[in-house]
Amino acid sequence: MKNPTVVFQKPKSVIVEDKEVPDIKGDEVLIKTKRSLISIGTELTILSGEFPPQSYWAGYGKYPFVPGYDNIGMVVDTGPDADRSLIGKTVASYSPHAMYVSASQKDVMLVPQGVSEEEASFFTIAEIVMNGVRRSQLSFGESVVIYGAGILGQLTARICKMAGAMPVIVVDVSDNRLEYLPENIVRINPLKQDVASEVEKLTKGRMADIVFEVTGNQNLIVEEFKCLRKLGRFVVLSSPRGPTYIDLHDYCNAPSFTIIGAHNSSHPPVETLNNPWSRRRHVELFFDMLRSRELDVSRLVTHRVPYANTPEIYKQLLKDRTRALGVVILWD
Numbered sequence: 001m002k003n004p005t006v007v008f009q010k011p012k013s014v015i016v017e018d019k020e021v022p023d024i025k026g027d028e029v030l031i032k033t034k035r036s037l038i039s040i041g042t043e044l045t046i047l048s049g050e051f052p053p054q055s056y057w058a059g060y061g062k063y064p065f066v067p068g069y070d071n072i073g074m075v076v077d078t079g080p081d082a083d084r085s086l087i088g089k090t091v092a093s094y095s096p097h098a099m100y101v102s103a104s105q106k107d108v109m110l111v112p113q114g115v116s117e118e119e120a121s122f123f124t125i126a127e128i129v130m131n132g133v134r135r136s137q138l139s140f141g142e143s144v145v146i147y148g149a150g151i152l153g154q155l156t157a158r159i160c161k162m163a164g165a166m167p168v169i170v171v172d173v174s175d176n177r178l179e180y181l182p183e184n185i186v187r188i189n190p191l192k193q194d195v196a197s198e199v200e201k202l203t204k205g206r207m208a209d210i211v212f213e214v215t216g217n218q219n220l221i222v223e224e225f226k227c228l229r230k231l232g233r234f235v236v237l238s239s240p241r242g243p244t245y246i247d248l249h250d251y252c253n254a255p256s257f258t259i260i261g262a263h264n265s266s267h268p269p270v271e272t273l274n275n276p277w278s279r280r281r282h283v284e285l286f287f288d289m290l291r292s293r294e295l296d297v298s299r300l301v302t303h304r305v306p307y308a309n310t311p312e313i314y315k316q317l318l319k320d321r322t323r324a325l326g327v328v329i330l331w332d
Contacts, residue, residue, distance in 0.1 A: 003019045004017070005099070006202060006307070007064050007239070008067060010045065012047060012122075012314070021100045022100060024102050024103075026076060027106065028103065029078045029102065030077040030100060030102050031075055031093060031095065032073050033331040034074060035073075036095075036096075037329070038313075038329065039068075040317060040325075041150065041239065042069075043067045043239065044153070044318060045061070045216070045239070047068065057239075066097075069094045070094075070122065070123060071093050071097075072091070072119050073095075074088065076100075078215040086205035089110055090120075092283065109123070109287075114290075114302070115287050115290045116298070118301060118328055120290070121328055123286055124264070127282040127286065127296070131264060132237040133160060133163060135260050136262070143207075144165040144169065144209065144210045144212065145199055146212045146214055147172075147215050148170065148212075148213070149171075149172035149174065149178050151300060154180060158185075161185065169187075169188060169208070170188070171280070172187075174189075174322040178186075180325060195223075195227060196226045207228060207229035208229060208232060209232055210228075210232065210233045211224055211235070213234070213235065213238050215237045215238055216240055221246070222241070222244065222251065231257070231258075233260055234259050264279070300326045302326055302327065306329075306330050307329050
């Protein structure tokens with residue numbers, strides 16, 4: 001069998017390459033992909049090649065690079081130590097954009113009935129956001145400003161609102177992206193309004209309790225601190241592409257801000273009584289919210305792309321990502 005796989009050959013170069021179908025052994029399962037979601041932030045950072053040569057990005061983004069970590073598919077075979085009853089089940093895995101992928105049985109999660117393959121493909125994005133909101137220590141009634149209305153920002157706004165934040169304010173230069181937000185979320189375009197002045201009005205002069213950085217643009221971060229109250233929390237939920245030069249006296253020590261990193265790797269490795277919110281637990285919660293319709297991400301799907309056309313969609317995204325949120329690759 002052929003195994004079409006998305007590959008970044010070098011910066012700004014994408015192909016769909018036929019690779020070998022993975023051999024499975026031990027407790028591994030073989031999955032035939034149905035849907036996978038492009039992570040616009042992470043994948044375009046690697047594809048662009050625009051990051052410092054000695055950075056984390058440079059160590060992670062080695063070419064040729066096989067992207068993807070939001071994979072939904074059906075189990076078609078198992079290794080000798082895996083549960084054969086999984087065959088025919090729909091599962092989520094942190095696998096790349098490829099027709100056939102393999103994963104350890106312990107690393108896949110069942111997608112429950114009532115959750116579509118398309119919506120399920122947002123699962124990694126959801127767990128990143130849930131972890132970031134938990135690390136922010138958001139409490140009921142606190143005010144939140146979110147910089148960036150991309151796919152991470154969209155989910156951050158919705159989950160902060162569900163957690164009791166008020167007001168929830170999202171800042172983005174794209175009116176198109178802002179239009180995808182629910183009506184109970186405040187929208188600010190910094191090209192048309194002064195953000196700090198608007199936040200001051202909306203918070204009755206107190207300024208924001210929490211600011212989430214979700215743009216990935218390291219050059220915006222200093223400006224974002226202006227919305228934060230004294231002793232407020234600044235959460236880096238994005239993965240900025242380069243260094244930010246900041247006066248730690250003026251932007252941390254004097255106002256006594258707390259700066260919180262919220263990379264997905266900060267999840268606890270396993271569920272414990274003291275901290276039950278592992279990646280798996282967050283994914284389970286996400287699926288439950290989809291099934292109950294407390295959360296709806298279907299409207300966030302802006303593009304559906306047959307896998308053969310992925311080089312073209314990546315080219316379009318490199319040129320302009322402001323009209324893209326959920327970009328779903330179709331594998332059937």
